[in-house]
Amino acid sequence: MTRRSAVEVRDLIVDPGSWVGWDEPVTTIPADADYADDLRGAREKTGLDESLMTGAATVRGHRVALVVSEFGFLAGSIGADAGARMTAAIRRATAEGRALVALPASGGTRMQEGTAAFLQMVGITAAVVEHKAAHLPYLVYLRHPTTGGVFASWGSLGHVTLAEPGALIGFLGPRVYEGLYGEAFPDGVQQAENLRVQGLVDIVTPVDNLAEFVDAILRVHRAGIDPAEIDTATITSASDTPTTPATTWDAVIASRREDRPGVRDLVRAVADDVVNLSGTGEGESDRGLLVAMVRLGGRGVVVIGQDRRMQKPGSLLGPSALRVARRGMQLAADLDIPLVTVIDTPGAELSKDAEEGGLAGEIARCLADLIALPVPTVSVLLGEGAGGAALALMPADRVVAASNAWLSPLPPEGASLIVHRDTDHAPEMAQSQGIGAQALLDRGFVDVVVDEKPDAADEPGPFCVRMGAAIVAALGEIERTDAAEVIRSRTERFGRP
Numbered sequence: 052m053t054r055r056s057a058v059e060v061r062d063l064i065v066d067p068g069s070w071v072g073w074d075e076p077v078t079t080i081p082a083d084a085d086y087a088d089d090l091r092g093a094r095e096k097t098g099l100d101e102s103l104m105t106g107a108a109t110v111r112g113h114r115v116a117l118v119v120s121e122f123g124f125l126a127g128s129i130g131a132d133a134g135a136r137m138t139a140a141i142r143r144a145t146a147e148g149r150a151l152v153a154l155p156a157s158g159g160t161r162m163q164e165g166t167a168a169f170l171q172m173v174g175i176t177a178a179v180v181e182h183k184a185a186h187l188p189y190l191v192y193l194r195h196p197t198t199g200g201v202f203a204s205w206g207s208l209g210h211v212t213l214a215e216p217g218a219l220i221g222f223l224g225p226r227v228y229e230g231l232y233g234e235a236f237p238d239g240v241q242q243a244e245n246l247r248v249q250g251l252v253d254i255v256t257p258v259d260n261l262a263e264f265v266d267a268i269l270r271v272h273r274a275g276i277d278p279a280e281i282d283t284a285t286i287t288s289a290s291d292t293p294t295t296p297a298t299t300w301d302a303v304i305a306s307r308r309e310d311r312p313g314v315r316d317l318v319r320a321v322a323d324d325v326v327n328l329s330g331t332g333e334g335e336s337d338r339g340l341l342v343a344m345v346r347l348g349g350r351g352v353v354v355i356g357q358d359r360r361m362q363k364p365g366s367l368l369g370p371s372a373l374r375v376a377r378r379g380m381q382l383a384a385d386l387d388i389p390l391v392t393v394i395d396t397p398g399a400e401l402s403k404d405a406e407e408g409g410l411a412g413e414i415a416r417c418l419a420d421l422i423a424l425p426v427p428t429v430s431v432l433l434g435e436g437a438g439g440a441a442l443a444l445m446p447a448d449r450v451v452a453a454s455n456a457w458l459s460p461l462p463p464e465g466a467s468l469i470v471h472r473d474t475d476h477a478p479e480m481a482q483s484q485g486i487g488a489q490a491l492l493d494r495g496f497v498d499v500v501v502d503e504k505p506d507a508a509d510e511p512g513p514f515c516v517r518m519g520a521a522i523v524a525a526l527g528e529i530e531r532t533d534a535a536e537v538i539r540s541r542t543e544r545f546g547r548p
């Protein structure tokens with residue numbers, strides 16, 4: 052793989068002429084003669100005084116701080132001076148309200164400095180935690196190779212994690228593994244593309260594209276707090292002449308049409324600057340659950356949504372999908388931007404794995420997280436809303452439903468089996484259980500019903516635009532409502548007799 056120097060990488064990302072270095076010169080000469088020689092050699096070879104450089108710049112106009120490793124300097128390893136430089140830069144980025152972009156490439160802790168260097172991981176992590184607590188974005192771009200204590204501290208804490216194609220990214224270096232265990236580490240495991248599939252890395256992209264992603268992510272973040280860009284349109288009723296389905300069962304049938312628009316169609320139709328993320332960031336992924344940062348009506352929001360096309364028998368939503376959803380909730384809270392949840396599920400996976408993976412607990416934790424989330428929230432009943440997996444994304448400040456959407460404790464066929472011991476009474480059960488959008492509106496569980504004319508599958512484009520407008524309007528209403536009232540409306544409606 053081509054290894055670009057820190058300077059080359061930096062220059063590919065920052066706006067020309069915008070870089071201002073923050074680094075105080077390091078002149079340490081260690082007592083150990085061999086290490087002193089190594090340092091001297093590294094300084095001569097790279098023209099740098101340590102294994103990373105820090106500074107301020109703009110990327111497509113966004114004010115950022117950058118930390119860039121130089122692998123050519125003792126493998127980008129972190130000792131006391133590099134650690135102190137990094138910590139100082141993070142703190143300064145926080146104080147100046149800058150987003151932080153870290154671009155590691157490293158063999159980890161500097162072996163010549165031992166445990167004192169190892170403990171730098173703690174100090175650096177503390178500074179990253181403070182930065183994130185200030186609701187400032189922290190983006191990580193993992194370059195080839197990133198290993199050890201760097202991957203295990205500042206390399207793994209990004210709000211969004213990107214990586215270089217083909218990059219070796221792992222905890223233990225493969226040579227060390229082979230030396231210790233007498234066999235090669237399995238091929239392809241410590242590779243950027245595999246980490247994306249595993250839900251550890253969000254995006255794999257060449258460094259040449261990085262500025263574009265940084266721009267999109269920071270536009271979403273900034274839009275979340277910049278009133279100038281916000282669409283303040285209001286919507287009191289989504290339709291002047293609502294088309295209610297003839298029966299609730301008709302709505303259920305419509306909601307199951309193969310060609311009904313799903314969350315990805317909705318996002319494609321109405322959102323800008325879409326940045327799709329992958330998995331929990333902690334080693335689980337589920338393609339049935341979309342998590343993305345987008346701009347909607349000028350606002351930056353996090354969207355978490357159940358993707359109807361990815362939920363089939365054998366791949367229904369399990370506990371990992373709900374953990375992906377909770378990552379999205381946390382991300383919205385961390386970045387202090389609203390959350391939009393999209394419900395469209397025939398029901399959760401019912402299996403040994405789902406039980407042992409904590410499905411029930413994850414539903415409970417989704418509910419608990421949503422109830423306490425300190426940012427505006429809108430939930431959208433887009434289609435099917437069967438069971439706990441649907442409920443898990445429901446509590447919100449405003450609830451918007453499509454006219455053929457529904458929410459029920461389990462699919463109507465299941466309810467019929469419980470009560471009548473057959474599935475023939477499903478239409479009757481759907482009616483009597485009050486699962487349809489209009490019934491939910493009448494009971495105050497839903498705030499607005501978005502018309503389908505008469506079926507979203509027959510007019511996906513216009514339907515998505517109406518739905519997008521209703522979500523934007525709901526966000527606007529929340530912003531105009533007193534905070535205490537918002538919190539009350541999030542939960543009170545669900546506890547009424």
Ligand SMILES: CC(=O)SCCNC(=O)CCNC(=O)[C@H](O)C(C)(C)COP(=O)(O)OP(=O)(O)OC[C@H]1O[C@@H](n2cnc3c(N)ncnc32)[C@H](O)[C@@H]1OP(=O)(O)O
Binds near residue numbers: 125126158201219225
């Ligand atoms: C908590 C911790 O961080 S413990 C450390 C955990 N780190 C690791 O397990 C990774 C160790 N390093 C490696 O496995 C490899 O160096 C890799 C995969 C990162 C890179 O491999 P390569 O591209 O083949 O580079 P190579 O191994 O030749 O390293 C380049 C130089 O950096 C040195 N180096 C690598 N890692 C370190 C390190 N952590 N500290 C000091 N020097 C290091 C190498 O000894 C080598 O020096 P040399 O040129 O004088 O021989």
